Amino acid sequence: MANKGQKKGQDDGLNDQMRVRRDKMQALRDKGIDPYGHRFDRTDTTAQLHEKYGEMSKEQLEKEHVEVAIAGRMMTKRGKGKVGFADLQDRDGRIQIYVRKDVVGDDNYLIFKKADIGDILGIHGDVMMTDTGELTVRASHVTFLTKALRPLPDKYHGLTNVEQKYRQRYLDLISNPDSMDRFKKRTQIVSAVRSYLDGNGFLEVETPVLHTSAGGASARPFITHSNALDIDLYLRIALELHLKRLIVGGMERVYEIGRVFRNEGIDTKHNPEFTELETYAAYWDLSDVMTETEELFRSVSNKVLGTGKITYQGQDVDLDKPFAREHMVDAIKRVTGIDFWTPMSTEDAKKLADEKGVHYEDFWQTGHIINAFFEQFVEPTLKQPTFIYGHPIEISPLAKKDPKDPRFVQRFELFIDGNEYGNAFTELNDPIDQRERFEAQAKEREEGNDEAHGIDEDYVEALEYGLPPTGGLGIGIDRMVMLLTDAPSIRDVLLFPTMRPEKKLSEDEL
């Protein structure tokens, strides 16, 4: 699609509009005007003008005669012979400009007259109010800053072609203010997350993206190669194991917001690379992390949106109220009537799964099946923020056992509107237990689970020096942004989502 414009039209590969714009660019050069100009001093952004002068009267503005300089992309244009109006757009919004031939002069007016929608202009002028009450900059001089050689998307409908929005995000940002707003909010959300954690004694750190073994989560990694070391390396699938090494090292409270990579399916909730937040705090347990998680969502929402009461895809969600807390086994019992507190063999559990139509793999044990029951029957019903805790040990190789019932671990996940938003545990700090969990994972891998963890000897060695009791948390930042900006797809909160390249035929394919 991106190449479409280059292939159509005449022999030069240009369509009529592109040809006209190139001609206009040359015409500017011929007049001694650089179509790709230089620095331009702005006095205000469009938003600042609306803020400062939007409430003033026509007469007041006329009297004060405020001289300003603004710059932006011309989005619309309304000519009227010897006078013209246009809307200039900058990062924060738009403002109308008013250009009169008798004010700017014949030559300068011609520059405005010949300028195309999409060109970037600088305007010196004074602030006025039109008869219809629109705040406007009356130009005293038009400075040409950048020629756009391609036409912009439809000025009224914007860019709606989803594929093109993702592949050419800049066009989406230019023509769809909602999209621009969402990405600004994303920045504010990440900033608010940092602000909360920085204010609670956490140290932001950076750990390696290239790992010698991919651990900390269940996922297939991307593999790459180091020429210098002549070894294969894995792009990280989680931040966990390095951050906990830093807790061993005495940093006590650390967090990282970083890109992780999982070589798995792509859909509305998954992109191969995404941004994860993980935090670790020494001497905390699960209840501390629940408090942290709750405060984090609440404070970020209130800081960025000014409220904790939000709507996600039609579902009202209240982040201000205390989040519900329920044990996974209790939740399954509440919804299905099936009681997994009763000790049962793998065979018994598989029989229950057959009866209820729950799919399972050969290598699954009771814990895997409990989790499948939860995902199938309970997860979609959790609309308001709910902590589900007490996961089966089989699916949680890095969490500390529940001292009262070693079938389960001290772990929780946060669910809102049927989706998972956070995953946390009291960290397993017993190196002997950790080695056994890794060995169980290695066995699972042999039995066909290619997402199972490998044995990370170096990490076990770190634990042998002593990891203090620690509470850890992982939150998918992209999902959080989706929730707070009411985005239906993860691609709507990623500036450049992963896309398959458009097919280009190579020589040997022809």
Place this chain on the structure above:
RNA sequence: GGGUUGUUAGCUCAGCUGGCAGAGCAACGGACUCUUAAUCCGUGGGUCCGGGGUUCGAUCCCCCGACAACCCA
């Protein structure tokens, strides 16, 4: 992995039962000194996603492929 839908001018979209490819915006020429999806008159612009097939004739029907969106596992 399976299913459904989509791909037509720079953008947004029509296109009937298979019969010369259409509109709005954008562009070009002209008129217009407070317009705002400016208006009025005129003009140009197409590899109908790609490749095969059926047919006198295919944007349309059939097959294969590309990319995307949505749903399901």
